[in-house]
Amino acid sequence: MPETNIHGNTPTMRMSISRKTLISILLMAFVLSVTAIIIGYNVYSSTMDQHYIDNTVHLSRTAAELLDVEAIEHYSDRVFSTYQALAKGGDPENEAYLAECAKMENEPAWKEMRRELQIISKENDLMSMLVVTLDQEAHSIIYVVDSDDTETYCPPGTVDDTMTDQEIADFVGSNAVISNTEEFGWLISGGAPLYNESGRLFGLVIIDISMNDVMQDRHDFLVNYCLILLLITALLSVVMTWSMRRQVVVPINKLAKAATDYSRDRSEHEMGQEIIGKHFSDLNIRTGDELENLSYVMSDMETQLAEYIKNLTRVTAEKERIGAELNVATQIQADMLPRIFPAFPHHKEFDIYATMTPAKEVGGDFYDFFLIDDNHIGLVMADVSGKGVPAALFMVIAKTLIKNQAQTCDYSPAKVLEKVNEQLCEGNEADLFVTVWLAILDLRTGKGMAANAGHEHPALRRADGSYELVVYRHSMAVAAMEDIPFKEHEFELHPGDSLFVYTDGVAEATNAHDELYGTERMIDALNKNPAATPQEILTTVKSSVDEFVGDAPQFDDITMLCFKYFGSDESKEESEHTK
Amino acid sequence: MTINQAKNGSKLTVALEGRLDTTTAPQLEEVVHTALDGVTDLEFNFAQLEYVSSAGLRVLLAAQKIMNKQGSMIIHNASSNLMDIFEVTGFSDILTIE
Numbered sequence: 001m002p003e004t005n006i007h008g009n010t011p012t013m014r015m016s017i018s019r020k021t022l023i024s025i026l027l028m029a030f031v032l033s034v035t036a037i038i039i040g041y042n043v044y045s046s047t048m049d050q051h052y053i054d055n056t057v058h059l060s061r062t063a064a065e066l067l068d069v070e071a072i073e074h075y076s077d078r079v080f081s082t083y084q085a086l087a088k089g090g091d092p093e094n095e096a097y098l099a100e101c102a103k104m105e106n107e108p109a110w111k112e113m114r115r116e117l118q119i120i121s122k123e124n125d126l127m128s129m130l131v132v133t134l135d136q137e138a139h140s141i142i143y144v145v146d147s148d149d150t151e152t153y154c155p156p157g158t159v160d161d162t163m164t165d166q167e168i169a170d171f172v173g174s175n176a177v178i179s180n181t182e183e184f185g186w187l188i189s190g191g192a193p194l195y196n197e198s199g200r201l202f203g204l205v206i207i208d209i210s211m212n213d214v215m216q217d218r219h220d221f222l223v224n225y226c227l228i229l230l231l232i233t234a235l236l237s238v239v240m241t242w243s244m245r246r247q248v249v250v251p252i253n254k255l256a257k258a259a260t261d262y263s264r265d266r267s268e269h270e271m272g273q274e275i276i277g278k279h280f281s282d283l284n285i286r287t288g289d290e291l292e293n294l295s296y297v298m299s300d301m302e303t304q305l306a307e308y309i310k311n312l313t314r315v316t317a318e319k320e321r322i323g324a325e326l327n328v329a330t331q332i333q334a335d336m337l338p339r340i341f342p343a344f345p346h347h348k349e350f351d352i353y354a355t356m357t358p359a360k361e362v363g364g365d366f367y368d369f370f371l372i373d374d375n376h377i378g379l380v381m382a383d384v385s386g387k388g389v390p391a392a393l394f395m396v397i398a399k400t401l402i403k404n405q406a407q408t409c410d411y412s413p414a415k416v417l418e419k420v421n422e423q424l425c426e427g428n429e430a431d432l433f434v435t436v437w438l439a440i441l442d443l444r445t446g447k448g449m450a451a452n453a454g455h456e457h458p459a460l461r462r463a464d465g466s467y468e469l470v471v472y473r474h475s476m477a478v479a480a481m482e483d484i485p486f487k488e489h490e491f492e493l494h495p496g497d498s499l500f501v502y503t504d505g506v507a508e509a510t511n512a513h514d515e516l517y518g519t520e521r522m523i524d525a526l527n528k529n530p531a532a533t534p535q536e537i538l539t540t541v542k543s544s545v546d547e548f549v550g551d552a553p554q555f556d557d558i559t560m561l562c563f564k565y566f567g568s569d570e571s572k573e574e575s576e577h578t579k
Numbered sequence: 580m581t582i583n584q585a586k587n588g589s590k591l592t593v594a595l596e597g598r599l600d601t602t603t604a605p606q607l608e609e610v611v612h613t614a615l616d617g618v619t620d621l622e623f624n625f626a627q628l629e630y631v632s633s634a635g636l637r638v639l640l641a642a643q644k645i646m647n648k649q650g651s652m653i654i655h656n657a658s659s660n661l662m663d664i665f666e667v668t669g670f671s672d673i674l675t676i677e
Binding site: 454 | 633634641643644669672
């Protein structure tokens with residue numbers, strides 16, 4: 001029964017265990033049977049043969065005792081002397097000899113002797129019994145009396161010279177010989193020597209017992225023996241195969257089916273679905289051997305797998321939830337930044353545009369711009385160290401504090417940062433800090449104050465010029481350490497000037513070859529069309545960064561702000577005057 | 580980056596070699612968080628240090644904060660590249676650089 005596995009392949013099963021078992025049993029039974037038959041038959045045969053030989057010898061001796069020795073000696077000597085006189089060395093069937101011998105048949109003593117033989121023969125179920133005399137020189141025996149009264153009867157004087165020396169020696173030595181001839185079938189012939197009172201050997205008693213019955217018995221024994229062995233073999237094969245099926249094949253098939261079902265259920269119920277039933281623990285294999293052990297192990301494994309899947313499902317769900325929440329956090333963070341442009345439509349003195357492209361993970365970049373009063377604008381570009389939720393939370397606080405403090409600190413960015421630093425340092429266990437570029441500009445005059453707390457160098461373009469980095473000594477990052485002083489410096493924008501600030505996400509954008517984008521490429525991008533609007537400037541830089549990075553992942557937020565000053569009516573008038 | 584530490588009583592000298600950036604900063608952070616117990620003099624030798632990124636600066640800041648409480652921290656042999664970084668980031672205000 002080929003099982004189909006989960007991938008739809010049918011494993012090639014050349015021969016099942018049941019069939020293998022059957023074949024081994026049959027092979028073994030055949031070898032054992034043949035051996036048993038050979039040994040059994042031989043033992044049986046030789047035992048029987050020995051038994052019959054002993055019986056025959058015994059019988060022939062008994063007969064020799066029972067017979068009238070004197071009468072036998074008389075006739076024996078008579079036959080022998082007649083034989084010597086008339087037949088020895090010549091034709092044993094010559095008429096004179098036969099006639100002389102035939103005379104004896106009619107004598108009452110001879111008849112009496114024959115009757116005795118016939119009685120013994122009949123009583124003992126012999127086929128024939130005869131008395132012979134020996135011509136040892138010619139290796140012949142000469143019949144004296146034959147109990148036989150069938151057509152195979154041999155009259156006195158019949159010479160049999162077909163005997164071998166061995167056979168004659170066997171008879172003289174009271175032994176028996178088994179032979180198989182076409183004439184008589186299976187025969188056992190036994191002989192016993194006849195001695196007179198003076199100890200002279202004058203003849204032999206020979207008895208023949210038909211072995212046909214015995215041989216039939218032997219044949220029957222063989223047939224029965226084979227039949228019984230065959231029956232036992234068949235019975236054993238059936239029992240063993242059945243037992244093998246029950247003990248091994250069925251449990252293995254059960255295990256295989258459980259495994260198949262398990263895989264099927266696994267693929268049908270996708271991850272996170274209810275945990276699949278107990279395939280292996282429900283098997284109930286009770287063989288008490290390695291297979292039961294295996295089923296226990298499999299069931300154990302299933303339980304552990306179920307547990308594992310459960311955990312994995314839970315963890316995955318948790319992860320998905322966190323991921324979703326982080327997405328929301330990223331969105332909220334982005335929403336905190338002013339994103340409506342033009343931001344101040346009624347202020348014609350400037351144009352401003354800013355973007356933040358968040359990296360996958362929530363980060364800590366932010367920009368901000370706000371009017372402190374009608375004449376002053378605050379510009380912020382900042383980057384919280386680190387990433388993730390802590391950085392995002394820190395960013396929210398920093399952004400709020402900076403905007404709030406900017407309202408109260410007399411337009412001094414250094415003061416703002418000092419206050420913010422103080423507040424952020426309180427309970428800043430996470431050792432986060434934030435680099436900040438903060439500028440406060442008087443929109444009427446274009447004059448402003450700027451502080452740079454560890455942030456990137458801003459790029460400045462004077463009207464009709466090109467963008468250049470403004471490099472100077474910075475202050476320490478905000479929240480890095482308590483009570484640090486912040487430096488600030490004055491700057492002045494003239495109509496047509498523009499400012500570009502950014503975070504390290506721009507300068508440190510990395511391509512697939514691990515090369516940094518760098519500020520030089522950034523300045524080049526800015527100067528492609530330096531007179532463009534802030535929005536166009538940002539688009540140009542962003543596409544330049546994207547082109548450089550290619551398919552490499554974005555590790556950091558990319559945040560940029562561009563501010564272009566057109567000048568107020570006041571300042572324009574002033575510049576008119578100076579001209 | 581490789582970090583070689585030599586401790587002599589309560590004085591710990593840490594020599595950095597290579598680049599101290601986002602990928603290597605955690606190694607130094609590990610040292611800062613585990614090796615500064617009982618240290619009163621912390622000396623950094625930056626002779627073989629090529630670059631410090633913001634992540635690296637953060638670890639130096641953390642070390643400085645710890646040493647403010649329990650002793651002093653001095654940076655030796657900073658190259659002009661590193662000095663530029665320290666200057667521009669304002670770190671030269673809080674670090675003792677010799």
